[in-house]
Amino acid sequence: TLTVASFAQERTVTGTVTASEDGLPIPGASVKVKEAPSVGTTTSADGKFSLKVPANGRTLLISYLGYNTQEVAISGSSVNASLVLDSKTLDQVVITAGGVTIKRREQGNQATTIRAQELTQAKAFNVASALTGKVAGLQVNAVSSGVNPNVRLVLRGNRSLLGNNQALVVVDNVIVPNNILGNLNPEDIENVEVLNGAGAASLYGSDASNGALIITTKTGKRGVTAITVGQTVNFEEVSFLPQLQSEFGSGTGNDDVPTYTAYENQQYGPRFDGSMRVIGKPLVDGSIQTVPYSPSSQGKDAFWENGLSSQTDFSIQSGDDKGSYYLSSQYFDQVGTLKNDDYNRFTLRLNGRRDLGNGVEFTFNTNYIQNRYDLTTATSAVFDNVLQSPAQIPLTTYQDWRNDKFANPNGYYNEYYQNPYFSIDNNRQQTRNDYLTGNVQVKWYPIKPLSFLFRVSLNTQNYSNKGWTNQFTYSAYRKALTSNFNNIQGSVNDGSGYSTQINPEFQAQYIEKITKDLSLNVILGASARSNTGKGVNVSAGSLVQPDLFNISNTVVNPGAGESNSTVRQMGVYADA
Known part of the structure; x- marks a missing residue:
């Protein structure tokens, strides 16, 4: 007796989704198997997709907001689709x-x-x-x-x-x-x-x-009064890190027998065996740190913190047959995955419109935004310092570098790279941004098809920032022990400035439906725009006193710079 068994297998289908009107790729389009709705994916930024299709899958359903859903037969391993705009959207x-x-x-x-x-x-x-x-x-x-x-x-x-x-x-x-x-x-x-x-x-x-x-x-809805309060909390964590080996500890050399080096950043030493081993070199008081020679649960993978963001929203809107109003406020606070990095934002918005009678409409929009940053300026150096830490090093125990003698730069085990927690605290920048944006406009309809609009808009930003690297002087003992470190002289910089844009505009529009299938829409306008800006910055190095971040705290001449700009544009336009 001869028995033949066949097994259906899934196959991989790839393709590209584009827009029919211009042939360009559509990112985020939904691609699903019609016969298995739970099987699907979305297109990438370049409109491409790859999908494992079960044996019974014969048709793909491809959709995107504003476009007609398209069914495409799976005739091979490659399927392309060109989506057409939905007529309702038009x-x-x-x-x-x-x-x-x-x-x-x-x-x-x-x-x-x-x-x-x-x-x-x-x-x-x-x-x-x-x-x-x-x-x-x-x-x-x-x-x-x-x-x-x-x-x-x-x-x-x-x-x-x-x-x-x-x-x-x-x-x-x-x-x-x-x-x-x-x-x-x-x-x-x-x-x-x-x-x-x-x-x-x-x-x-x-x-x-x-x-x-x-x-x-938003400007509110006529005849509707509503109050909205919301609270959103998000947690963030590092999605992936470089995959590094965790079987061998500190050491270097090309010999057949790996040699342990207590102060080394590279991991070419002996295989981990769980024994107690010293790290670093003896301190000035003769003490030396000892850790288990095995991957530490407090190592570099535990260095990154969980980020947290909190957003509080409030809005109120109201309106009647003559107009509407919208008032909103938001406070947002975010703590990053890097220790001590913080950002917060406050926004306030007031929009409204009013029918003044006799064919005159008045509209206004105002928005105030302020944000504050407190960040380290040594992010890339910190990341490098973390990667240069062997797996047995309990990295997260070195946070208190001011009081822990083994975390302080004078006692840190690594002969070649700084304690990343010291790099975070010793290099900081604080930034302030304030934005004010708004416009007022009056629109007049002398007759029903014709309207005249006059609008003035304002956009201004005011900013300041202060950054520093704190001074640090290594002990004579540390410098005698190794020549890899030099004293950190310290530096400070201050900057501030503003930019302002004012834009008055006039516009006339005539709209009339001539027949069922023919309409006339003519627009004439003129606009003037004025942009002014100024920035000032000063900096100084070689600080005299640590922890005093003032431009005068230096033994060298400070540096300074200033920029000023004025740009004006005028234009007329027409469309029919």
Whole structure:
């Protein structure tokens, strides 16, 4: 008897999802197996996906917000899809550049709208984080680490090797610096309109040649009074660390028999055996530290702390048949995964609109933001110091370097690298940022199809920062013991400045529906923009007295610098 058995196997299917209107990749699109709904994935930043499909899987369901869901037959190991915009989306009324309200199908450029629910459903603590993966072709890349990192916003790829590739950010018709996205309260946002094409530049000039993000905040709803209070707490931990061996301890050398070196940072010594071994060199009082020769539970993997963020939100809105108002406040506090790193933010917003009668509407938006940073300036050095710690070293026991003789730089075991806790405390920077953004506008309808708008907007930032490296003098005994360390002379720097933008604007718009299928929409406008800024910084090295971070505390001449700028732009625009 001959028996033949066959076993169905799953296979891997890969592909790319793009937008039909421009052929560019769509990140965050959902890809599921129709016959097995629990099996699915999402596309990466470049629109690609890889999915293990069960034997009974024959069709992929591919969907993305604002696009029609597409069914694609699995005919091989590669499946590509091109999604088409939903017709209902084309009939949506959107607020685009200059605060103009039109139907999406009437736009002359590609645009994507992100609603409030999409931004807040994951409880992101700032708008920059909330936008990640929400818009096809929008890259939100962190350019710094730690608490509240800065981000770069790039739409549809880089256009220049040396120039600015970032998208322009406009909040309530006010052009703002991109770093304000890390400080906006997501709960205040009504929607975000992402303009990908050259239409953005037609109003905002060359600043918007890389596209624009038009952010509209809430103004309350007529006939609705509501009070909202919220509290959100998030915990954070390091997702992964370099995988290092944990079988051998301190030592160097290329000989066949590994040699133990008590003060060595490299791990080429003998295999761990659990015995007690000394680390470092004897201190001036003759004492020396002894630890078990085995991987320590207090080692470098335990160095990183659990981050914690707490966000408290409050808002009240009210309205009647003549207008509406919206008041909100938020306090956000974040403690990072690196010891003593802290960031906090306070925001206050007041928006409103009022019908003054006789075809006149008055609208205002104001937003105040303040944030404070207290960070170490030696993050990369700290990370290196941690990695240069052999597995048997109880690293987290060296936090109190001021009082623990084995944690102090004069007694630390490592002959080549500093105690990372000392590096954290000895190199600090405190930063203060205050932002004020707002605008007032009056819109008049002399006749129903025609409107005239006059608007004045303001955006100003005031900042200051102070950084220092504290002085430290090694003992004569430590320097005689090793030549690897030099006294830390210490330094201090102070900086402050401001930037202010004022932008008056006039706009006339005529909208009339001529026939069922034909309408007329003409816009004429003029805008003037004035930007002024100033920055001052001073610095000094070779501090005389430790722990005194004052520019006059030096034996050398301080350095200083100042920058001043004034830029004015004027423009006219028309669209029909």
